[in-house]
Every structure is written in structure tokens, then in C-alpha cells.
Amino acid sequence: MGGDKVLMIGLDAADLLLVDRWGEDGALPNLRRLMASGVSGRLRTSARYLVGSPWPTFFTGQPPTRHGIYHDFQWQHEGMRFARPAWEWLPALPFWRRLEPEVQVLSYDVPFLMGVQEAVGTEVVGFASHDRIVEPLSHPPNVMREVEREFGSLRMLQEDYGVSDPEYLLALRDFLLEITRRSTRTATRLMQRPWDLAVVVLGALHRGGHRLWDRSSANRAMNEEEGQAFDRALLDLYAECDRSVGQMVEAAGDATVVVFALHGMMINACRNDFLDAMLARVLGGTDAAPPRQGVVRRLGEALPLGLRRGVTQRIPARLRDRIMTSWATGGTNWPEIEAFSLRADLQGYVRINLCGRETEGIVPASEYDALCEQIAAGLMSFRDADTGDPVVAEVRRPVDVFGSGEREARVPDLVVRWVESPAASHLALVSEEYGRVERETPGRIPNGRSGNHRTEGFFVARGRGIPQGSRLSEIADIVDLAPTILQILDVSCRNELAGTPIPIHG
Ligand SMILES: [Zn+2]
Structure with missing residues (x-):
């Protein structure tokens, strides 16, 4: 490895229009500073057609027709059922597991990973990401035990489908603020271990964007106090993530920093x-x-709320998957x-x-x-x-x-x-x-999501040799991120990558 260290910070489903607007208002000083001292640009995304595909697209470096993952609980034609994707579904491992062996990698909470792998530095999955395919895991296994002993354990809640009480939505905001702080402390602690490439993902803007976009996520009118708090809840989350970015950039020393989102968020356009x-x-x-076994069932609306919570929160994942399949396709x-x-x-x-x-x-x-x-x-x-x-x-x-x-x-x-x-x-x-x-x-909209994805992502890159304060006029693609990172690190990868490096060096 002859290049520079790279810290990638994934702000899952962060939206560039909001980052620009709230950045100009002064609410996101760290992102603003990164943009002013580096290069930024928009990203085309496979989420435009398959909204659940961008994380596997990013980490395999290949389009969805080659990796085959488009949802966290997707159709499996061999069994005529829905199933949770597993490693054996994938034709390629994440690109950071296919580098030259001396490259030390830290990956923290990348969504849609189906587990951890030995012998690639430090890997943590399934804690605070919006989409979790597996229960929390780390490699080495003692890493998360140690971190949880120090900071306590906190895990992302399953999504509560359907319109919700305003009290629930405000509690969700508090939970997402707390889990963002916890993830940031954990990630910066893990960054004290050796790494050449660190990929850290924060999930709060994804869950928050779906449920806190506007008041139509609520099941009743809000009083004035609730309304005021609710209307700035998403901004509060962006500001917290901005603080996280500041702390991680500080911890990363002279590494090149790439902040990215593989899709954005806007008002819900789903019919x-x-x-x-x-x-x-x-x-x-x-x-x-x-x-009768229609899509309404598949959206999670048709089970009574109490049972739905029981199904999604309390029972073991394998049994839950069986129940969800028979409820979607039964009969x-x-x-x-x-x-x-x-x-x-x-x-x-x-x-x-x-x-x-x-x-x-x-x-x-x-x-x-x-x-x-x-x-x-x-x-x-x-x-x-x-x-x-x-x-x-x-x-x-x-x-x-x-x-x-x-x-x-x-x-x-x-x-x-x-x-x-x-x-x-x-x-x-x-x-x-x-x-x-x-x-x-x-x-x-039956599922209580007032926000849904804008199908465009963005990136900001700052580091040695990267010109200051420009935005690329040409749109790049999320499959271009992996080759860009390899170029900065100056390493090769055994995955066949579909993209080409983004011209961040001007
Ligand atoms: Zn989403």
C-alpha cells in the first residue's frame, strides 16, 4: 500500500439538499468545513430502481443484476418464499475484504452485511444500522464485548410500521440522537486499533428520515409544543451526525476523509x-x-399492531422470517x-x-x-x-x-x-x-413513512492532493466509490469492479 489512509463515513440516506440548506444556515459546521476544504459531488444510485440495493452495490462494487440483493427480506424463487439474504447469495465479498493482505480494515455497522469475516482487522455489524440482516456481531468477537462493557449496549429498534403517537416519534428522535452518540464513541474507540481503511456508517438519518419527515407520520394532530419539537427533529439528527463527523475526522489524523450517502430522502412518493x-x-x-394475500399484508399493515410488534421485536429471527413469509404468501x-x-x-x-x-x-x-x-x-x-x-x-x-x-x-x-x-x-x-x-x-400512506428516498446520493472528499471547495459538475455513480478508495490507498482489489475512480484530484 503506497497511498494515504482513508476514513469513509457513511451517513445512511442523508440528503444533499438538506445538507446544503442546513449547512448554509450554519447548523452543520463540520460538513460545511469538509465541503469547503475538499471536493463534493452527486452520485447516481442503483436505488433509483431497486431502493434496497445500494449498500450491496457499494460494497461489492457491482450492479444489482450481478450481486442480486435488492431488499432485506427478498423473494427466493427456489422456495417460492421470502428470505433474508445470506453470504452464499452473493457472488462477491465486500471490496475491503479482497485487498492485499497487509491492508488493515476497520468496518463499523455497514448495512446489509450478512456477518463478519475473520482476518481483515476489525469488523462490527448489526448494531445501529437501519437495515440489519444479522444480529450484532464483531470480529474479533471480544471487541464489541469490551466496547459494550465500557459504553453500555444499545441497538437499533425494529421499525414500528403504521402511523404513530407523537410521543413515540419524539422518543424515536431521542433514541436516534443517543444511538448516534454511542456509535460515534464506539467507532472512534475502534479507530485506536490499527487501520488503513475505515468504513463507519451511522444509521440515524435513514430511520429518522422515514419517520420524522413531516407530521403525516403521526396518528393525531400535535399540540404546539409537540409540533415545534417534531418539526425540528430531523434537523436535530443532522446536527448530531455533523458533530459525529467532526469527532471522527479529528480522530482520523491526516487520513483522507470521504463522507458519503448512497441515496437521499424526500417526501414519500410510494404508491x-x-x-x-x-x-x-x-x-x-x-x-x-x-x-387476498396482497401487498397490504406485505407492507406490514394487516397484522394487528400488538401482534406485529410481537412478531418483529421479540421472537427469534428465523421464526420471524417463517411467520413473515407465510403471512405474505400463505394460501x-x-x-x-x-x-x-x-x-x-x-x-x-x-x-x-x-x-x-x-x-x-x-x-x-x-x-x-x-x-x-x-x-x-x-x-x-x-x-x-x-x-x-x-x-x-x-x-x-x-x-x-x-x-x-x-x-x-x-x-x-x-x-x-x-x-x-x-x-x-x-x-x-x-x-x-x-x-x-x-x-x-x-x-x-398506510405504513407511516412520511419520508422516502430521493434516488440520488452524494460524496465529499478531503485530503492530500484534493482541490479545495469545488463541486463536480459531472455526476458519478455509487459503484465508482470503491475504485476511488482503492486509488487513494494505492492498492489493488480481487473483485471485478464495475466503476471507475471519481476524478477527485481535479
Ligand atoms: Zn429506507
């Missing part, structure tokens, strides 16, 4: 609660109703299903029940293209019933967006990208050809 009804009409005509009569929706958080995902791929597939390969085209055109025909505004921006096949790849069978056949406008207001949608579908929760 997935309509998708099953839309799909049923397109496949079955104007009278067709969706099968499905596969021999009658040509296409169906998948669990999804932003874009809608449609899967064709394809012969030879799905174990209970019924659609012959010769009919696949025509069926995809029929579904895409049908879904595009729906509009808001009152305003006539379009709701679907485009329907695409991931292979057309990302190219073919060895794991393309794992990703949805069709991605429904909704228009980037607020989704809460719809009462019903209508199509000239397929008729009207009513919303089960008129004027409200």
Missing part, C-alpha cells in the same frame, strides 16, 4: 399500496380484485398466478411466475416478453382519479437498466418507478382501460 389492485385489473380485467394458489408483486419499500416490484425459474411457474418463456409489455403498459395507464395526474413515471426491466448479470434471476422482472410527487393525497386511481381502484387508506 405500492395500490399495486396489487392495479396488477389484478391489468391481468384480469375491470372486475378483477387482487388476491397463494400459484397455478393461477401469472404475475405478482413483491415486498417493496419505494418502487413497485412485479415478478413473473415463470416456468423453469419459479418452482411453481406457469408462464412459458415464449410469453414472457409479451406479458411484461402488457403489464407495463397497463400500469402506466393509471392516473389520480381526481386530478388526472400520472402516478407511474416508468416501468423498466432491471436487465435493461443495469445490464445482464449472473444474479439477474434474483431481482424483480419489472420495476414500477412512481412519479416523484407526494403519494399521500390519492383517494383512488383510475385507468380508461381498467377502471377505478379505491385506496384502502384514503388520503394516507
Whole structure:
């Protein structure tokens, strides 16, 4: 290794527009200083089509059709069920595990990692990230035990789906502030161990962005005091993360620093609660109703709240996964299903029940293209019933967006990208050809997420040889981050990386 040390700080789902706005207001002095003394830029992201894909895209350095991971609980066609991705699903390890052996790596709480690996320095997963595939783990195993003995143990809560009491949302803010401070103390302590590359991720802006974006996450009107506290809750979280950035940059000495986000946050534009009804009409005509085991169940709304909390918080992960699968697919009569929706958080995902791929597939390969085209055109025909505004921006096949790849069978056949406008207001949608579908929760998004992802990320890089205070006019891609880091470290990687280094040195 002939280059410089690198500290990467991932601010999961931090949004560049907010960072710019609150930076100008003086609320984020550390990020502001980094931007003024380095180079920054926007990042194209695989989250534009597969919102759960950007972390695996980042850490493998490959597009989703090659790594195959698009959700934390995704369709597994071999068993006709949903499952939590595991290492054996991935064709490539994280790029920092594939470097020259003398490179010491510290990775702290990178989302979507399926565990830790021996012999790469220090690795910690599953503590404070928004998406956790595995229970908390560290390598070496005693590392987290020691840290928890010193700082106490605190773990990210499972997300509580559905609109919530304002008291709960304000308590969530306090929890996220505390877990950010705890993660920062832990990460800076771990940075006292040897490292050449450190990748540290803070999860609070992701969870906070979904639930604290605006007051529509609440189940009742707020009084004045609650409202004032709520309206600045997200800013409070950004300010706390900014302090964390300051402390970690200080601890990193003369290392090059790269702060990054793989996607952002904006008002929720997700209309997935309509998708099953839309799909049923397109496949079955104007009278067709969706099968009972529809997407509403998959969104986590249909279980009573008490049981839902029991299911997601208290029982062992394996049993929880079995219950969640049978609740999403139980009773499905596969021999009658040509296409169906998948669990999804932003874009809608449609899967064709394809012969030879799905174990209970019924659609012959010769009919696949025509069926995809029929579904895409049908879904595009729906509009808001009152305003006539379009709701679907485009329907695409991931292979057309990302190219073919060895794991393309794992990703949805069709991605429904909704228009980037607020989704809460719809009462019903209508199509000239397929008729009207009513919303089960008129004027409200059922899962309580007022914020959802802006499908663009950003980075800031500061260090030796990097010019001060510029923003790249050309947009880079999140797959370019890994090659950029390798170039700064001046090391090679055994992963085949899809990206190219971002021209941060001017
Ligand atoms: Zn999210």
C-alpha cells in the first residue's frame, strides 16, 4: 500500500439538499468545513430502481443484476418464499475484504452485511444500522464485548410500521440522537486499533428520515409544543451526525476523509399500496380484485399492531422470517398466478411466475416478453382519479437498466418507478382501460413513512492532493466509490469492479 489512509463515513440516506440548506444556515459546521476544504459531488444510485440495493452495490462494487440483493427480506424463487439474504447469495465479498493482505480494515455497522469475516482487522455489524440482516456481531468477537462493557449496549429498534403517537416519534428522535452518540464513541474507540481503511456508517438519518419527515407520520394532530419539537427533529439528527463527523475526522489524523450517502430522502412518493389492485385489473380485467394475500399484508399493515410488534421485536429471527413469509404468501394458489408483486419499500416490484425459474411457474418463456409489455403498459395507464395526474413515471426491466448479470434471476422482472410527487393525497386511481381502484387508506400512506428516498446520493472528499471547495459538475455513480478508495490507498482489489475512480484530484 503506497497511498494515504482513508476514513469513509457513511451517513445512511442523508440528503444533499438538506445538507446544503442546513449547512448554509450554519447548523452543520463540520460538513460545511469538509465541503469547503475538499471536493463534493452527486452520485447516481442503483436505488433509483431497486431502493434496497445500494449498500450491496457499494460494497461489492457491482450492479444489482450481478450481486442480486435488492431488499432485506427478498423473494427466493427456489422456495417460492421470502428470505433474508445470506453470504452464499452473493457472488462477491465486500471490496475491503479482497485487498492485499497487509491492508488493515476497520468496518463499523455497514448495512446489509450478512456477518463478519475473520482476518481483515476489525469488523462490527448489526448494531445501529437501519437495515440489519444479522444480529450484532464483531470480529474479533471480544471487541464489541469490551466496547459494550465500557459504553453500555444499545441497538437499533425494529421499525414500528403504521402511523404513530407523537410521543413515540419524539422518543424515536431521542433514541436516534443517543444511538448516534454511542456509535460515534464506539467507532472512534475502534479507530485506536490499527487501520488503513475505515468504513463507519451511522444509521440515524435513514430511520429518522422515514419517520420524522413531516407530521403525516403521526396518528393525531400535535399540540404546539409537540409540533415545534417534531418539526425540528430531523434537523436535530443532522446536527448530531455533523458533530459525529467532526469527532471522527479529528480522530482520523491526516487520513483522507470521504463522507458519503448512497441515496437521499424526500417526501414519500410510494404508491405500492395500490399495486396489487392495479396488477389484478391489468391481468384480469375491470372486475378483477387482487388476491387476498396482497401487498397490504406485505407492507406490514394487516397484522394487528400488538401482534406485529410481537412478531418483529421479540421472537427469534428465523421464526420471524417463517411467520413473515407465510403471512405474505400463505394460501397463494400459484397455478393461477401469472404475475405478482413483491415486498417493496419505494418502487413497485412485479415478478413473473415463470416456468423453469419459479418452482411453481406457469408462464412459458415464449410469453414472457409479451406479458411484461402488457403489464407495463397497463400500469402506466393509471392516473389520480381526481386530478388526472400520472402516478407511474416508468416501468423498466432491471436487465435493461443495469445490464445482464449472473444474479439477474434474483431481482424483480419489472420495476414500477412512481412519479416523484407526494403519494399521500390519492383517494383512488383510475385507468380508461381498467377502471377505478379505491385506496384502502384514503388520503394516507398506510405504513407511516412520511419520508422516502430521493434516488440520488452524494460524496465529499478531503485530503492530500484534493482541490479545495469545488463541486463536480459531472455526476458519478455509487459503484465508482470503491475504485476511488482503492486509488487513494494505492492498492489493488480481487473483485471485478464495475466503476471507475471519481476524478477527485481535479
Ligand atoms: Zn429506507
